[in-house]
Amino acid sequence: MEIKEQVRFDPYVPPKLGDNIVDSIVGWGRKYSIFMYPFVTACCGMEYMSVASSHYDIDRFGAGLPRFSPRMADVLMVVGTVNHKLAPILKRIYDQMCEPKWVISFGACASVGGPYDNYAVLQGIDRIIPVDIYIPGCPPRPEAVLDGLMKLHKKIQNQKHELF
C-alpha cells in the first residue's frame, strides 16, 4: 500500500485503489511514449500537420515522434479517406504493427466514410480493423485531436498490459 501512494505520478489519471501496480506503471510509461504511424490519405492531413507542429505540439503529450515504419509504431493514426482500393493496404499495415497497438480514427471519413457515401469509399475503418479512439470533425480541430489523444492516454493507463 505504501508503494501505491508513491505512484500518484499522473496529474489527470491517478491510479485507483485496487489497480494492478504493474499495469499502472507500464501504462504510465506507454502512454507517454506514443510512437505514431500517421496513415495520412486526405485533407485531414493538414490538420494533423497543424497539431503536430509547434503551435499545438503533440510532443507535450508524448506523441511527438512519428515513425514511418509500422514495426516501430504503436499507435496507428488513420487520417483521411480510406477507399476500397486502399483497404487491404491499411489492413496489412495494421497487421504488421507489433503488440501493444492502438488505432485512432482521425476525422469523419476514417470514422464513418464522411461525406462520401459512394461506390469507392470504405464506410469507416472499423469495418476492417479495430478502433480505439474516434475523433469526429471534418476536419477535427487540433483541440479535438488533443482531446482524443488524452482519451487514448486514459485508455492506455487503465487497461491491462500483457508483459510476457
Next chain:
Amino acid sequence: MTNEELQIKFKERFPDFAESCIIDKGHIVAEIPLEHMELTLTTLKDDSEFDFKMYMDFTVVDWMERKPRFDLVYHLYSVEKNHRIRIKVGITESQSAPTMSGLWPVADWHEREMFDLYGVKFSGHPNLKRILLYDSFKGHPLRKDYPVTKRQPRIESTFPTRDSQYQEKDLKIHRGD
C-alpha cells in the same frame, strides 16, 4: 481569335458540321459524328489556323435512354491563339472511339479513366485497362444504371453494413430532354 471568328472559320472549314456549331454560354460547341471524329480532331490540332495544341479535358456524359447513349466531350485550347472549343461526339455502348493518344499523349490516361468509369471503349489505345479502380471491380460506376447503393469491398467487412442514406427509387436522374 474571338469566338465569332473561330465559329466562322470552323464553319468554312467543316461545312458538313456547320449547323451543329453554336456558341453556348460564351463557348464554342460543335457536334461531330463518330466516323469523322479522328480526321476533324487531327485537323483542329495540326492546322495552323486552329492550332489546338493543348488537350484540356476529356469527359463522357451518359444520357441513359438517348440514342446514342454516350457523349464524348473534348475540350481543346490553343495556347498561341488563346481560343477554345468543345467537341461532342455521340457514341453507343457497342461502338468504340478512335484513341487520341497518338495526337495528344495525355489522352492516354484520360481515355483509361473514361473506360474505367463509363466503359467506353477506345480502339488503338496502347494500354486500355482500369486506372482508378481495382481490377476486381465489376461494372462501371459512373453509368447512370450502376446502383447507387452497390458496394464492392475487397476485404470482408467485420461490421454490419449501414443502410445507405439514399434509396434508389428516390433518386431522380436529371435529363436534358
